[in-house]
Amino acid sequence: MATVENRQVVLERYIEGVPKVTDMAMKIGKIELKAPKGSGAFLVKNLYLSCDPYMRGRMRDFHGSYIPPFVPSQPIEGFGVGKVLDSDNPDFKPGDFISGITGWEEYSLIHNTSQLRKIQPDDAIPLSYHLGLLGFTAYVGFYEICSPKKGEYVFVSAASGAVGQLVGQLAKLHGCYVVGSAGSRQKVDLLKNKLGFDEAFNYKEEADLDAALKRYFPEGIDIYFDNVGGEILDAALLNMRIHGRIAVCGMVSLHSISDPKGIHNLYCVVPKRIKMQGFLQSDYLDKFPEFLEHVTKNFKEGKIVYIEDMNNGLESGPAAFVGLFSGQNIGKQVICVARD
Amino acid sequence: MATVENRQVVLERYIEGVPKVTDMAMKIGKIELKAPKGSGAFLVKNLYLSCDPYMRGRMRDFHGSYIPPFVPSQPIEGFGVGKVLDSDNPDFKPGDFISGITGWEEYSLIHNTSQLRKIQPDDAIPLSYHLGLLGFTAYVGFYEICSPKKGEYVFVSAASGAVGQLVGQLAKLHGCYVVGSAGSRQKVDLLKNKLGFDEAFNYKEEADLDAALKRYFPEGIDIYFDNVGGEILDAALLNMRIHGRIAVCGMVSLHSISDPKGIHNLYCVVPKRIKMQGFLQSDYLDKFPEFLEHVTKNFKEGKIVYIEDMNNGLESGPAAFVGLFSGQNIGKQVICVARD
Incomplete structure (x- = not known):
C-alpha cells in the first residue's frame, strides 16, 4: 500500500477563553493507507468534518470533564463522515461509509468504534448530513428533556445554529408556537422564511x-431551549411560565467565558417551579434509531429543512471552527475535506 | 358574644430588600368573638404562628407571583395553628384545632378553608409541630425532586433551618451520606450531635x-438541597456528580437581594447532566397524608428529631421574622401567641 502525505489540523497549545485561528496549525504528516494486521483498526479517508462548540472544551488542559483534552501537536478530533479504504475489522469493509469520531486530517486510522456508525448511502440524504449527531442533540433535548405538549410556547436561542434549527422545526411539527433568537437580520429572515x-x-x-421576550411571549414561555x-x-x-422547562445545551459553557456578569434570575425557578436540565446526547443512544427514522422521514417529505454552512478544504477548518464563537456560521458548520 | 381587643401585627408599607422590624407595627383592633350567620366563616383563637422566609415575597408590591401581596395597615398572614371559638361552618366546630393560613393577630375570622386542616390532638405531638407544612416542603423536595437512592451523597445548606433539619434526617433514614452547612458553631454542633x-x-x-465541599465530598455530590x-x-x-440533582427551595430568592454577584457555574449542568428544579409544596398536596404518616411515625419512634425556635408573644413576631434573614433562628421559627 502507498504511503501518502496526510495534511492535518493540530492543536498548537492549550487555550483559555475563546479559540483563535492561531491556536491551531496545519501540519503535513505521512500515513500508510493500510490497517495493520491484528490491530482491529481501519483506515478512513475523511470526507466531511463537523465544527462543534463543545470541541473548545477539549482544547483546555482540563481532565475532569466527560471527554479528555486534545493532545498538543496532534490532530484535533471531531465528528466526521469518511470512507473506509482498508480494514482489519470484519465489521467495516473497504468502500463502507462511516460516521463517528475521527481526526481533523485527510486520513485517519481508527481503533475506537464505540460511537461509530456505518452509513447506508441514500440518494435523498447527502453524506454530509450524517454529521447530524447534533440533530440528535436537538431531538433528545426537545423530546426527552422538555416533554413538549401541543400548543405550548417554545423559545429557542441560537436558533439558526446546528441544534436550534432542528429544535424549532421539531417544535413546529409537534404543534407548538415557536420563536427563535439569532444574531443577524439574515438569520432572522432564515428562521421566519x-x-x-x-x-x-x-x-x-x-x-x-x-x-x-414579553413582546413575543405575552403569555410566557413553556419551553426554553x-x-x-x-x-x-x-x-x-423572567418570562417562563409555571412548570416551565429549560433544556440547557452545550453552548452555555461558552458564555461562562465571555459573560462575567453571572445569572441573576435563577430565583425564578422556585415560584415558577421550573425544571432546568443539562444533557448530553450520548446518554440517549438507545433513541438514535427512532431519531433517524423520524427526522429522515420528515426530511424526505420536505417537512424538515436542513441548513449547512459548508467550507471547502481542511485548511478552512480552523477559521470555520473559530467562527462559531462569533456566530459566523449560518446553519450547521461543516468542513468538506474531500468529496469522495 | 363579647367584643374584645385584638392585637395585630400589620404591614407598615411595601418593602424592597431585606425586611426590617420597622416594616411592621403592632396595632390594637377590636373583634366580636363570633362567626356571622350565613358567612360560612369561623372564628379562631390563634395559638402558634410560623415565621417563613417566603413571607417576604408578600411584603412587596408585586402581583405577578403565585400568591398576592399583603395589604398595608392590615395584619400580615402566615401559616398558623388555632382553636375554633365560634363557627358558621358545619365542618368546623368550637373546640376544634386547625392549621392553615391565618392572620398575625390574636383572633381571626377565617373564610378561606382551601388549605385548612383539622388537627387531631395527640399527646405525643405538640400542637405547634403542626406548623410543619415546611416539613412537608422538605419531604416533597427530597423525595419528589431529588429521587434519592441509598448510599448517595447529599448536601444540605441552611441545614439547621426548618426545612434543612428534616431533609438531612430523611436522607439519613434513606441510607444516604449527609453533610450540612450552617452559619454558626452552635448550629454545626446541633447538626452533628x-x-x-x-x-x-x-x-x-x-x-x-x-x-x-471537596473536603467533605471527595467523591462529589449526588443531591444538593x-x-x-x-x-x-x-x-x-462545581462539586456535583454526573446526573446530580439540585432541589431549589424558597430561600434562594433571598440571596437575589443580598448577592449581586450572580451564579457563574451554571455551565456545569451540561457536562454533568444536572437536573435543577424549583418546587412548591402546594403542588404535591396529594402526598400530604403519606408525609404525615411517615414523619409522625418516625418522630414517635424517636428516629426524627424536630427543633423549634419558639418566641413568646405576638409582639415578638416582627423581630423573629426579621431574624430569619440573618440566620438568628435555630430550627423552625415559631411564635407562641397563646397556649390554648
Whole structure:
C-alpha cells in the first residue's frame, strides 16, 4: 500500500477563553493507507468534518470533564463522515461509509468504534448530513428533556445554529408556537422564511431582552431551549411560565467565558417551579434509531429543512471552527475535506 | 358574644430588600368573638404562628407571583395553628384545632378553608409541630425532586433551618451520606450531635467554599438541597456528580437581594447532566397524608428529631421574622401567641 502525505489540523497549545485561528496549525504528516494486521483498526479517508462548540472544551488542559483534552501537536478530533479504504475489522469493509469520531486530517486510522456508525448511502440524504449527531442533540433535548405538549410556547436561542434549527422545526411539527433568537437580520429572515418559525428576532437589536421576550411571549414561555446561556437565559427565566422547562445545551459553557456578569434570575425557578436540565446526547443512544427514522422521514417529505454552512478544504477548518464563537456560521458548520 | 381587643401585627408599607422590624407595627383592633350567620366563616383563637422566609415575597408590591401581596395597615398572614371559638361552618366546630393560613393577630375570622386542616390532638405531638407544612416542603423536595437512592451523597445548606433539619434526617433514614452547612458553631454542633448529620460545617469559617465541599465530598455530590442560592450554590455546582440533582427551595430568592454577584457555574449542568428544579409544596398536596404518616411515625419512634425556635408573644413576631434573614433562628421559627 502507498504511503501518502496526510495534511492535518493540530492543536498548537492549550487555550483559555475563546479559540483563535492561531491556536491551531496545519501540519503535513505521512500515513500508510493500510490497517495493520491484528490491530482491529481501519483506515478512513475523511470526507466531511463537523465544527462543534463543545470541541473548545477539549482544547483546555482540563481532565475532569466527560471527554479528555486534545493532545498538543496532534490532530484535533471531531465528528466526521469518511470512507473506509482498508480494514482489519470484519465489521467495516473497504468502500463502507462511516460516521463517528475521527481526526481533523485527510486520513485517519481508527481503533475506537464505540460511537461509530456505518452509513447506508441514500440518494435523498447527502453524506454530509450524517454529521447530524447534533440533530440528535436537538431531538433528545426537545423530546426527552422538555416533554413538549401541543400548543405550548417554545423559545429557542441560537436558533439558526446546528441544534436550534432542528429544535424549532421539531417544535413546529409537534404543534407548538415557536420563536427563535439569532444574531443577524439574515438569520432572522432564515428562521421566519425558510425554517418555519412563527417569529424570530435579532437579539443584538434589542436593548432590553426581557421586554423583547414579553413582546413575543405575552403569555410566557413553556419551553426554553437554551443554546447560549448568559443574558438571554437570564431574560428567559423572567418570562417562563409555571412548570416551565429549560433544556440547557452545550453552548452555555461558552458564555461562562465571555459573560462575567453571572445569572441573576435563577430565583425564578422556585415560584415558577421550573425544571432546568443539562444533557448530553450520548446518554440517549438507545433513541438514535427512532431519531433517524423520524427526522429522515420528515426530511424526505420536505417537512424538515436542513441548513449547512459548508467550507471547502481542511485548511478552512480552523477559521470555520473559530467562527462559531462569533456566530459566523449560518446553519450547521461543516468542513468538506474531500468529496469522495 | 363579647367584643374584645385584638392585637395585630400589620404591614407598615411595601418593602424592597431585606425586611426590617420597622416594616411592621403592632396595632390594637377590636373583634366580636363570633362567626356571622350565613358567612360560612369561623372564628379562631390563634395559638402558634410560623415565621417563613417566603413571607417576604408578600411584603412587596408585586402581583405577578403565585400568591398576592399583603395589604398595608392590615395584619400580615402566615401559616398558623388555632382553636375554633365560634363557627358558621358545619365542618368546623368550637373546640376544634386547625392549621392553615391565618392572620398575625390574636383572633381571626377565617373564610378561606382551601388549605385548612383539622388537627387531631395527640399527646405525643405538640400542637405547634403542626406548623410543619415546611416539613412537608422538605419531604416533597427530597423525595419528589431529588429521587434519592441509598448510599448517595447529599448536601444540605441552611441545614439547621426548618426545612434543612428534616431533609438531612430523611436522607439519613434513606441510607444516604449527609453533610450540612450552617452559619454558626452552635448550629454545626446541633447538626452533628443532635440531628445525626454525618458531617457539618460553618460556611462563615470557610474562605473557599469549593475547597470545603471537596473536603467533605471527595467523591462529589449526588443531591444538593439548596436552601440559600448564591455562593454556596455556585460552589455546589462545581462539586456535583454526573446526573446530580439540585432541589431549589424558597430561600434562594433571598440571596437575589443580598448577592449581586450572580451564579457563574451554571455551565456545569451540561457536562454533568444536572437536573435543577424549583418546587412548591402546594403542588404535591396529594402526598400530604403519606408525609404525615411517615414523619409522625418516625418522630414517635424517636428516629426524627424536630427543633423549634419558639418566641413568646405576638409582639415578638416582627423581630423573629426579621431574624430569619440573618440566620438568628435555630430550627423552625415559631411564635407562641397563646397556649390554648
